[in-house]
Amino acid sequence: MRWLRRDEARPWGFVGVSVVVLLVVIGLAGIVGVVANERVKDAAERGISYDVAIEDAGDDLHVAVLELRHRHRNIAFGGLTAATIEAFDAAFATLLEEIGELEAIGIDGLDVPQPDQLRDMAQRYHEGFRPRIVLFTSDPIGFQEASEAGLVQITEMEIATEEIDDLGEQLTSELLTQIGDEAVIERVTSISLLAAVALVGVALAVAAGSVMNRLRAANAQEQAAAQRLASALRTKSDFLADASHELRTPLTLVRGNAEIGITLAEGEEQRQILGEIVGEATRMGRIVDDLLFLAQSEAGSLSLEREYVPARWLVARLAPLAEARARHHDRCLTCTHEVQGHLEVDPERIQQAVLILVDNVARHTPEGPCTELTARTTEDELWLEVTDFGPGIPPDEVPMLFERFYQAGDRRARKTGGSGLGLAIAKMIVEAHGGTIGMESELGRGSTVTIRLPLSRGA
Numbered sequence: 001m002r003w004l005r006r007d008e009a010r011p012w013g014f015v016g017v018s019v020v021v022l023l024v025v026i027g028l029a030g031i032v033g034v035v036a037n038e039r040v041k042d043a044a045e046r047g048i049s050y051d052v053a054i055e056d057a058g059d060d061l062h063v064a065v066l067e068l069r070h071r072h073r074n075i076a077f078g079g080l081t082a083a084t085i086e087a088f089d090a091a092f093a094t095l096l097e098e099i100g101e102l103e104a105i106g107i108d109g110l111d112v113p114q115p116d117q118l119r120d121m122a123q124r125y126h127e128g129f130r131p132r133i134v135l136f137t138s139d140p141i142g143f144q145e146a147s148e149a150g151l152v153q154i155t156e157m158e159i160a161t162e163e164i165d166d167l168g169e170q171l172t173s174e175l176l177t178q179i180g181d182e183a184v185i186e187r188v189t190s191i192s193l194l195a196a197v198a199l200v201g202v203a204l205a206v207a208a209g210s211v212m213n214r215l216r217a218a219n220a221q222e223q224a225a226a227q228r229l230a231s232a233l234r235t236k237s238d239f240l241a242d243a244s245h246e247l248r249t250p251l252t253l254v255r256g257n258a259e260i261g262i263t264l265a266e267g268e269e270q271r272q273i274l275g276e277i278v279g280e281a282t283r284m285g286r287i288v289d290d291l292l293f294l295a296q297s298e299a300g301s302l303s304l305e306r307e308y309v310p311a312r313w314l315v316a317r318l319a320p321l322a323e324a325r326a327r328h329h330d331r332c333l334t335c336t337h338e339v340q341g342h343l344e345v346d347p348e349r350i351q352q353a354v355l356i357l358v359d360n361v362a363r364h365t366p367e368g369p370c371t372e373l374t375a376r377t378t379e380d381e382l383w384l385e386v387t388d389f390g391p392g393i394p395p396d397e398v399p400m401l402f403e404r405f406y407q408a409g410d411r412r413a414r415k416t417g418g419s420g421l422g423l424a425i426a427k428m429i430v431e432a433h434g435g436t437i438g439m440e441s442e443l444g445r446g447s448t449v450t451i452r453l454p455l456s457r458g459a
Contacts (some may be wrong), residue, residue, distance in 0.1 A: 003319060005045060020161045034300045039227075043158040043271055044166050044389075052168070052172055053168075053457075054107060054164065054167065054168035054169025054171060055165060055169055055172055055333055057101055057102045057105055057164075057168075058102070058164035058165035058166075058167070058168045058170070059165050059168075060098050060116070061098040061102055061164065061165075062158065062162060062164075063093060064094050064095040064098045064266040065154060065157045065158045066158070066252050066256075067091045067094065067095075067252060068088075068091040068092060068095050068154060069151070069154045069158070069450075070252070070256030070259075070260075071084070071087050071088040071090075071091040072129070072147070072150060072151065072154065073085065073256075073260060074088075074149075074256070074259065074260055074263070075088060075133060075147075076144075076147045077127065077263070077264065078259055078260055078264065079136070079263070080134075080137065080264035081231050087113065088133075090450075092122070092126055092130075095118065095122055099115050099118050099122065102118075102164070103115035103116075111148050112160075112163045112164045112167050113160040113161075117160070118157065118160060118161070118232070120152065121156060121157050122157065125153040125154065126151065126209060127145050127146065128146060128149060128150060128153070129150035132146035139285070147325060158307075167363075187223060212357070239298050245397065254277065254281045255277075255278055255281035258274045258277040258281065259278055261274045262274045262275060262278070263390075279375060283386060290347075302354075303344075304346040304349060304432060304433070305345070305346050305348070305352045306341075306345060306346055306457065307344070307347060309342065309344075309345065310342050310454070311339040311340060311341050311377060312337075312339055312340065313373040314347060314350065314382075315337045315384075316338055317347065317351070318337065318351060318354050318373070319335040319337070320348075321351060321355060322354060322355065322358045322373050323335065324357050325359055325362065326358055326362050328362075329359070330362060330367075331361075331362045331365070331367070331370075331371060332369075332370040332371070333358065333371045333372070333373060334370045334372055334373070335372075335373045336372070336373075336375075337346060337374065337375035338376055338377075339375050339377045340377055341377055341382070341455040341456070342455065342456045343382060343454070343455055343456055344456050345451055345453060346433070349432070349433075350429070350433070350453070352425075352426075353425075353426040353437075353451060354373075354384055354386070354431060354451070356422040356423065356425060357386040357423075357426060357449050358371065358373070359422065360422055360423065361386060361388045361390075364390065364436045365388045365389075365390035365391075366390060366391075368389055368390070369389045371386065371387065371389075372385075372386070372388075373385070373387075373433075374388040377455065380453055380454060380455050380457075381452045381453060381455060382452070382453045382455060383450060383451070383452055384450070384451040384453070385448055385449070386449045386450075387447070387448040388446050388447055388448075389445070389446040390446050390447065391443065391444065391446075392441045392442050392443040392444055392445055392446055392447055393439070393443075393447055394443065395441070398439050398440075399439055400425045401423055402427040402439075403424060403440060426451075430451050430452075430453070431451055433451075433454075434454050435451060435452050435453040435454060436451075437450070437451050437452070438454045
C-alpha cells in the first residue's frame with residue numbers, strides 16, 4: 001500500500017514540477033519578448049531622432065553649398081547686379097544656417113568634418129571672394145582670380161558635406177542591420193522557449209497546448225511588429241535618400257543653370273523656354289518638399305512651434321492671406337468671423353493648412369460665386385470652414401480626398417498643376433494639433449471643408 005501511494009504521488013509531483021517549469025518558461029518568454037521589443041524600439045527611435053536627422057541635415061547642407069556655387073557662378077557669368085549680390089548673400093546666410101542646424105544635432109566624435117570646420121571654410125571663402133566682387137568691372141583679372149579660388153573652396157565644402165551625408169546613410173544602414181539582428185535573436189530565443197514549452201506540454205496535455213498556441217500567437221505578433229517597424233524605417237530612409245539625391249540636387253542644378261541661361265540668352269524665345277524650365281523645376285521642388293514634410297510627419301519628427309494666441313488674432317491674420325491667395329488665382333473670397341478664446345497652436349502651420357484649402361478651391365472650382373472663409377467658436381473648439389459653390393464631389397470619393405496622391409474624378413488636380421498632396425498635408429498639420437478635418441459635399445451645390453481645433457482650457 002505504501003508503494004502504491006508513492007507511485008500515485010509521482011504523477012502529482014511531476015505535474016507540480018511541470019507547472020512550475022511551465023510558469024518559469026512563460027515568464028522567460030515574456031521577459032525576452034519585452035526586452036527584445038524594447039531594444040528594437042530604442043534602436044528605431046535613435047535612428048529617427050539622430051541617424052536619419054544627420055542624413056537629412058547633411059543633404060540640406062549639400063544643397064545649400066550647391067546653391068551658393070550657383071549664385072557665385074551667376075555673378076561670374078551673368079554680371080554684377082543688385083539682384084545677383086542679394087541672392088549671393090542670401091545663399092551664404094542659408095549655408096551658415098544649415099551649418100548651425102547640423103551643429104544643433106551634435107556630431108562630436110564622428111569621423112567627419114565638424115560644424116566649426118565647415119563654418120571656418122565658409123568664412124574663409126566669403127572673406128576671400130565677397131570683398132572682391134566689386135572688382136568685376138574695375139579689375140576683371142583680379143575678380144577672375146578671386147572667383148576661381150572661391151570655386152575651389154566651394155568644391156572643398158561640397159566634398160565635406162558629401163562625407164556627412166554619406167555618414168548619415170551609413171548610420172541608417174547600420175541601424176537597419178541592428179534591428180534585423182535583434183529580430184533574429186528574438187526568433188531563435190522564442191523558438192527555443194517554445195520547444196521547452198512543447199516538452200512540458202507532454203505532461204500537461206490540453207493546458208500546455210493552449211499555452212503554446214498563445215505563445216505562438218504572441219511570437220507571431222512580435223515578429224510581425226518588428227518586421228513592420230524595420231520595413232517602415234527602411235522605406236522612410238530610402239525615401240529620404242532618394243528624394244534628396246535623385247530629385248533635390250538635380251533640380252537645384254537644373255533651375256540654377258536655367259536661370260544663368262536666361263541672363264545669357266539672346267532671343268526672347270530662348271528666354272521664354274528657359275523661364276518655363278525654371279518654373280517647372282520650382283514646382284517640382286515644392287512637390288519634393290511636400291513629400292519630405294509627409295515623411296517627417298509619419299516619422300514623428302514634425303516640429304510645432306506652439307504659441308498661446310487669441311483666436312481672434314489668428315483669424316485676423318489668416319483672412320488677408322486667404323484673400324490674397326484667392327486673388328492670385330483670379331478668384332474672390334469673402335471672410336466672416338466671430339470668435340473668442342485662445343489656442344495653443346503653431347500659427348505658421350495653421351496658416352499653411354488653411355491656405356492649402358483656399359488654393360485647392362481656387363484651382364479646382366470654375367469661376368462663379370466667391371469662396372467663403374468662415375470662422376466661429378463653439379464651447380471648446382475653433383471651426384475654420386472653407387466653402388465653395390462649384391460642382392461638388394461624388395459621395396464615394398469624399399473619404400479618400402485626404403489621402404496622398406488621390407485625385408478626384410477626372411484627375412483634375414493634375415490638370416490644374418496640383419500634386420495630390422495638399423489635403424494630406426493639411427490633415428497631418430491639423431491632427432498634429434489634436435484637431436480634425438473633414439469635408440461635406442453635394443453634387444451641383446459645392447463643398448465645405450472644416451478644420452476643428454481645440455481651444456485652450458486656460459482661456
